[in-house]
Structure formats: structure tokens, C-alpha cells
Amino acid sequence: MKRALSIILAVAMMASMLTGCGGAAKSSSGADSKPAAGDGTAPATDGVIKIAVAGPMTGDNAEYGKGFLNAAEMKAAEWNEQGGVLGKKIEIVAYDDKNSGEEAASIAQKIVSDKDIVGVIGHFASGVCMVAAPTYEENKMIEISPSASHPDYSGIGDYIFRNNTVISVEAAAGLDIAVNDLGKKNIGIISIKTDWGTSTSAVVKGLLEEKAADGVKLVAHEEVMEGSDDYSPAITKLKAAGADAVICVGMYSLVAPVAKQYKQVDPAIEIIGFSNSYSQQLLELGGAAVEGVRFPVIFFSGSEDPMIKDYVAKFKEEYGSAPSALTSQAYDSVGMLLEAVKAAGTTERDKVRDALQNIDYAGVTGQTKFNEIGDVQKAFVKVTVKDGEFVQL
Structure with missing residues (x-):
């Protein structure tokens, strides 16, 4: 067993x-x-x-x-x-x-x-x-x-x-994009109020604490209701706290509207999502606002691998x-x-x-x-939105 x-x-x-x-x-x-x-x-x-x-x-x-x-x-x-x-x-x-x-x-x-x-x-x-x-x-x-x-x-x-x-592995990959690829140290989190959103944002916070010695810090964390149309109160607080990168703990239905509303007040903001936001619907809902959004994924549909x-x-x-x-x-x-x-x-x-x-x-x-408890370990691909399409970083 x-x-x-x-x-x-x-x-x-x-x-x-x-x-x-x-x-x-x-x-x-x-x-x-x-x-x-x-x-x-x-x-x-x-x-x-x-x-x-x-x-x-x-x-x-x-x-x-x-x-x-x-x-x-x-x-x-x-x-x-x-x-x-x-x-x-x-x-x-x-x-x-x-x-x-x-x-x-x-x-x-x-x-x-x-x-x-x-x-x-x-x-x-x-x-x-x-x-x-x-x-x-x-x-x-x-x-x-x-x-x-x-x-x-x-x-x-x-x-x-x-x-x-497991979410800790993916969260670490997303944080790597923010800190190492983008060079950001003032990190904000916006997360949906669900069991997954709460537990995942806690994981991200823990990973940020481990990077404190490198000058990386959590400047603000805002929880929002899933499916809300107005994220401006949370965005205002994140901007006031000095966030230069925001990790969105939610699906495309969070990432797309947050990108639209955030870039109206801070066009330079960097947004990092999770693999569950990697979807055609992100492009359709977010339009030009999701240009530059990044996330780690296990599978990338634009791969040149013949099988894929x-x-x-x-x-x-x-x-x-x-x-x-x-x-x-x-x-x-x-x-x-x-x-x-x-x-x-x-x-x-x-x-x-x-x-x-x-x-x-x-x-x-x-x-x-599968390991002894039924988990897998897989390599992540870093993906961004460029010219309205998903491309590998």
C-alpha cells in the first residue's frame, strides 16, 4: 500500500x-x-x-x-x-x-x-x-x-x-517569474474568497517570507469575491501599497478583469497568474489588457514537439x-x-x-x-501573452 x-x-x-x-x-x-x-x-x-x-x-x-x-x-x-x-x-x-x-x-x-x-x-x-x-x-x-x-x-x-x-510547486514557479524574470521585489496578491484561493494565497505568502532576506516582500494582500465586476477597491489598495507585481490567485475570470482595471491606473503593473488562467477565454475577456500577463504551465499548446x-x-x-x-x-x-x-x-x-x-x-x-502517495512531478513552461497570443518565454 x-x-x-x-x-x-x-x-x-x-x-x-x-x-x-x-x-x-x-x-x-x-x-x-x-x-x-x-x-x-x-x-x-x-x-x-x-x-x-x-x-x-x-x-x-x-x-x-x-x-x-x-x-x-x-x-x-x-x-x-x-x-x-x-x-x-x-x-x-x-x-x-x-x-x-x-x-x-x-x-x-x-x-x-x-x-x-x-x-x-x-x-x-x-x-x-x-x-x-x-x-x-x-x-x-x-x-x-x-x-x-x-x-x-x-x-x-x-x-x-x-x-x-501540488500548489506549492506551481506557486514557486509563478513567484520565480515575478522575482527572477521580472526583477520585482514589492509583491501584491489578489485572491478569490474560496477554499482554493485562501489556501493558495497562504502558500504564496509563505514563499514570500522565505525570500525576505533577498529584499522581496509582500506589500499587500486583497481578497475579493469570485465573479465580482468591480475590483477597483482592491486595486487601489495594492497600488497605494507600492506593488510593482501582482500575483492573481484565481482563474481567467479574475485575471482578465483585474488586468483591465489595474492597467487603467498603472499601465506598468506586472501580473502573474496560475495555470488555471491559461485559457482562450483569458484572451477573449482581457483583450489588450492581458498583454504581458505571465504564468507557469505544464502544457503549452504552441510547442514544436511533433506529438503535441x-x-x-x-x-x-x-x-x-x-x-x-x-x-x-x-x-x-x-x-x-x-x-x-x-x-x-x-x-x-x-x-x-x-x-x-x-x-x-x-x-x-x-x-x-506517480510517487508513493499518487503525486507527480512535472517541468513547467513559462508562458506570456504577446500580440494577442500565448507564447513561450
Whole structure:
């Protein structure tokens, strides 16, 4: 076993998180639930192997869930064209968790009851993942999140994996852009008031404290409501504090309007985001204001690597836009899960889990190996916006 963590304690912890999660509790999309499959390890018996994709298919974060789904369907289609896996066709089943912990808890129960589902790709937000993960672990259902970055997520159990770096690693890469690439020392933070925003901004603050001896300091931190239209009060305080670079802890829906409003009062401000803001929507919402915005990403769609170029071309042809980093991590997550099924020679979940634990997978987001707690280490690419396009620094 790759880690020994009490599931009882994990369930208790997650239950407390669930209490604080918002979001309407409406019925999810996806397959109807089936009778429980015993201990969760029974193999599929008919001609299909299902992979669940769970994420926000509706609501403010729907782009991410739909991106996961598109990537999963594209990867499954590639395998099905080659005959599927173990002689069975692969079917992707979508579940809309609306980025709500309450909805995710209900969806997890449906997923684990379907004997044909071999694993779950999702969920999107770390907090939502951590609400659902104890149910997957208890029922020996593999969960691979393409986006969870909370350091405690993968420690929930042996069946819980992430194809994403922990947030401290990405935050350090973003701070490296501000301090070493841009030469800035007076750093401001603007973050969304969510579990992820609060925990991530705390990580950034800790990293800034470690750089105090080099003259780098946090001059101000402003928290804002997600989806707000007016960030001028926070921007005024950051500017008054003397920030010459601002780290935006939020998605493109924060970075784009902050860039627009901030550059009206300080055109020279440098803005650094996270990989979840690397999206075509950033360019569409931000326009000229997001010129020069920088962020670290695991996947860059403008790469000259032949495998990545082929993947991006096919994705654009199918869906009309280039894939984001998180979408591409979902694409590779499906590939890894199917390779694990192939290597195991069965859909028995415990054997597939063991194969996944030992996988060495060459994908569009780099070479992937899981460590003993289901985490990955990947190299970051530094990306900026130049002339309305994403380019590598």
C-alpha cells in the first residue's frame, strides 16, 4: 500500500469540509446508478468499459468540466479506433458536479455503484475532489484529478491520484517569474474568497517570507469575491501599497478583469497568474489588457514537439480551439488509466490501481510517474501573452 491513512479519519475530515461547501444540490447528469458491485473490485462483464468524467459541466466553471469531457472523449475515440482495451469498447460517462461539494458527494455514490466504471477523471476544484475522494477510496474506485492542487488531496487513500502538481510547486514557479524574470521585489496578491484561493494565497505568502532576506516582500494582500465586476477597491489598495507585481490567485475570470482595471491606473503593473488562467477565454475577456500577463504551465499548446502539435491540431479540428493545460492533463489521465487496464489485463480495480501506481507514461503533458502517495512531478513552461497570443518565454 502506498500510504497508511485511516479512512475513518479522512471521512470525518471531508465531512467537515462538505458542511462549508456551497452550490445548489440539483440532480447530476450521467448514467443511472446500478446495484452496488460488492467490494468495488468486480470487473465489467459486458462489452463496454466505462470511465466517468466528473466536473462542472454547467455554471461559472463549466469550461473546465467540458474541457475534461472533450479530452476524455477524444482519447477514448483514439483507443476505440484501435479496438478498445481488452477487446471492449470504451465509453465516457459525464457527471455534472456544478463545482459543488454537495453535488460531488451524491455523484460519487452513483459512480461507485456502477460495476462497469473502472475509474474517475475529476473532479475540478481541490475542495470538491476532497469531498468525493473518501467515497472512491472506500469503494476501491480509482480517481485521477487533472487539476486538484491541495497538498492533502492525494493522501486520502491508495486509489486517489492527481495528474497535476501540488500548489506549492506551481506557486514557486509563478513567484520565480515575478522575482527572477521580472526583477520585482514589492509583491501584491489578489485572491478569490474560496477554499482554493485562501489556501493558495497562504502558500504564496509563505514563499514570500522565505525570500525576505533577498529584499522581496509582500506589500499587500486583497481578497475579493469570485465573479465580482468591480475590483477597483482592491486595486487601489495594492497600488497605494507600492506593488510593482501582482500575483492573481484565481482563474481567467479574475485575471482578465483585474488586468483591465489595474492597467487603467498603472499601465506598468506586472501580473502573474496560475495555470488555471491559461485559457482562450483569458484572451477573449482581457483583450489588450492581458498583454504581458505571465504564468507557469505544464502544457503549452504552441510547442514544436511533433506529438503535441498533432494533438493540438486534432483538438482544434474537433472542438474549435486549442486545448488548455488542465484539459490536456485530463487527456493524459484517460490515457494512463487505459494503459493501466491494458497492463493489468483486467478491469479489477485493485489490479488496475497497482498497474497505475507503477506506470511510466509519455503524454502530451510530459513524462508521468506517480510517487508513493499518487503525486507527480512535472517541468513547467513559462508562458506570456504577446500580440494577442500565448507564447513561450
